[in-house]
Amino acid sequence: MPQPHYVIRRSRMGRFNFTLLGQHGRLTGVVVVPTENRTKPEVEEEARAKIRALARELVETAGPTE
DSSP states (O other), rough: OOOOOOEEEEETTEEEEEEEEEEEEEEEEEEEEETTTTTHHHHHHHHHHHHHHHHHHHHHHHHHOO
């Protein structure tokens, strides 16, 4: 069984489209990160951190699974 993961694609102006992929399906969304006076790696790392935080919130909200 494959591990859950995500796919991320940078758009414009600090927008990052992503898809969370899991055993039972997928969720898509967008996070926005400020880009002014920041390097590309800094912006990308913050986007990844926001996506990970959203995934954690989803798990916490859904509660335990069987």
